[in-house]
Amino acid sequence: MTTEFNELLPVPPSGKTQIWIVGQRDEVLHLINEFTVKRIATDRSKFTPLVPAPFAAGQYMTVLVR
DSSP, rough: HHHHHHHOHHHHTTOOOOOOEOOOOHHHHHHHHHHHHHTTTSSSBBBBBOOOOOSSSSSEEEEEEE
């Protein structure tokens, strides 16, 4: 789907959507970069800081707020 179709979609009134990314540190950083390049996220500042995942040993997480 191109961005021109996204502009036609109504914005849900329920608030902001969160996308949680959990995985190995390098994988999470790669996805942050990929989301930025593919313009899923307009800016890297839309992601929360990378933190250790409390529910998975050795894994990290970030949240994209859209």
